[in-house]
Amino acid sequence: MKLLELFKRRGSADEARERLQLLLAYERKNRDQPDLVAALREEIMAVIAKHVAVDEDKVKIAMDRGERVSTLEIDIEVPNGGLKKEKKAA
Amino acid sequence: MGKVIVVTSGKGGVGKTTSTASLGAALAQTGKNVVLIDFDVGLRNLDLVMGAERRVVFDLVNVAQENAKLSQALIRDKRINSLFLLPASQTRDKDALTEEGVGRVIAALREKFDYVICDSPAGIERGAQLAMRFADEAVIVTNPEVSSVRDSDRIIGLLDAKTVKAEKGETINKHILVTRYDAARAARGEMLSIEDVLEILSTPLLGIIPENQGVLRASNVGSPVTLHEPTNVAAKAYVEAARRLLGEKLPVALPTVEKKGFLDRILGRKAA
Numbered sequence: 001m002k003l004l005e006l007f008k009r010r011g012s013a014d015e016a017r018e019r020l021q022l023l024l025a026y027e028r029k030n031r032d033q034p035d036l037v038a039a040l041r042e043e044i045m046a047v048i049a050k051h052v053a054v055d056e057d058k059v060k061i062a063m064d065r066g067e068r069v070s071t072l073e074i075d076i077e078v079p080n081g082g083l084k085k086e087k088k089a090a
Numbered sequence: 091m092g093k094v095i096v097v098t099s100g101k102g103g104v105g106k107t108t109s110t111a112s113l114g115a116a117l118a119q120t121g122k123n124v125v126l127i128d129f130d131v132g133l134r135n136l137d138l139v140m141g142a143e144r145r146v147v148f149d150l151v152n153v154a155q156e157n158a159k160l161s162q163a164l165i166r167d168k169r170i171n172s173l174f175l176l177p178a179s180q181t182r183d184k185d186a187l188t189e190e191g192v193g194r195v196i197a198a199l200r201e202k203f204d205y206v207i208c209d210s211p212a213g214i215e216r217g218a219q220l221a222m223r224f225a226d227e228a229v230i231v232t233n234p235e236v237s238s239v240r241d242s243d244r245i246i247g248l249l250d251a252k253t254v255k256a257e258k259g260e261t262i263n264k265h266i267l268v269t270r271y272d273a274a275r276a277a278r279g280e281m282l283s284i285e286d287v288l289e290i291l292s293t294p295l296l297g298i299i300p301e302n303q304g305v306l307r308a309s310n311v312g313s314p315v316t317l318h319e320p321t322n323v324a325a326k327a328y329v330e331a332a333r334r335l336l337g338e339k340l341p342v343a344l345p346t347v348e349k350k351g352f353l354d355r356i357l358g359r360k361a362a
């Protein structure tokens with residue numbers, strides 16, 4: 001125990017409380033409903049797949065849940081070569 | 091081809107998740123590519139201990155059921171870039187994981203990583219058996235007390251019977267990791283001695299991790315103790331255990347009773 005820690009409020013326990021509050025708020029809200037991120041990803045992928053052939057392994061997805069907002073990062077490596085050839089409408 | 095190590099115990103709460111995080115981080119810090127898999131489906135915790143709980147998108151069940159790509163489910167550690175986590179699912183469905191699914195995931199991870207470390211759930215049921223199923227080696231986490239040693243013995247029996255390696259007639263490499271060792275209680279003769287534990291289990295020792303408040307502080311902030319307080323006695327013991335896993339022949343020192351600092355003594359606090 002360092003001398004400095006005497007003057008801090010409660011040390012690591014504060015951080016533990018904050019992390020838990022954030023996580024549990026999210027988990028309670030999502031317990032009985034389909035995951036928003038999964039739904040977003042499915043639909044975004046479907047839209048992209050309509051236009052280009054993407055290798056699913058080249059899609060990076062990162063999440064960071066914050067207190068008020070969360071960020072969802074979808075990083076897609078799109079091959080050069082333009083649009084997928086659309087079938088001509090009959 | 092990477093090595094698959096299961097961290098298991100039978101008994102709950104002995105320090106499997108803590109050990110998975112710290113051994114994994116220590117191995118990764120030597121430059122190895124390491125992935126930690128949380129097998130505690132329904133009760134995931136390794137994400138919290140690793141401080142990655144806000145970043146979970148997909149999990150082991152999603153990948154095993156082929157609803158997500160492995161590369162999308164792996165979470166890279168923010169501190170060590172050769173360390174990854176594959177979180178457990180929070181589903182209540184106990185049968186969400188199948189042996190085929192897990193086998194596929196582990197086979198893919200073996201290709202990419204030097205070490206695949208599986209954090210087993212407590213118990214000896216399906217979940218624990220799936221976690222050990224594809225292991226090459228096992229770290230059996232044991233506290234020096236009767237019920238933990240007895241459960242370790244049952245787990246050793248399962249490792250020798252129910253793993254793919256055992257079924258092929260090969261031996262699975264087993265190590266005992268004694269955790270939460272309380273030197274003061276040992277000095278008073280209130281705890282099973284290390285010799286007793288090793289003799290009863292007739293399995294070699296990987297290390298002795300002392301009971302230490304630094305472990306709790308590290309989990310509060312979401313970090314393996316080896317990263318959060320590298321000079322802490324428990325952290326050093328984990329680093330040495332990791333080196334033994336890598337094959338180094340290091341003697342195991344028995345933890346000694348820690349002296350309390352002057353201030354701690356005045357304030358009547360436990361030594362940190």
Ligand SMILES: Nc1ncnc2c1ncn2[C@@H]1O[C@H](COP(=O)(O)OP(=O)(O)OP(=O)(O)O)[C@@H](O)[C@H]1O
Pocket residue numbers: 099101102103104105106107108109130210211212269270271299300301302303305306309324
């Ligand atoms: N060396 C140690 N010193 C002090 N506390 C410890 C030590 N090792 C583990 N603990 C604490 O013991 C508790 C249980 O640890 P952990 O979650 O790692 O056990 P587990 O075996 O994974 O449990 P479960 O069976 O529920 O999965 C935690 O609160 C952890 O911080």
Ligand SMILES: [Mg+2]
Pocket residue numbers: 106107108130135209210211
């Ligand atoms: Mg655990």
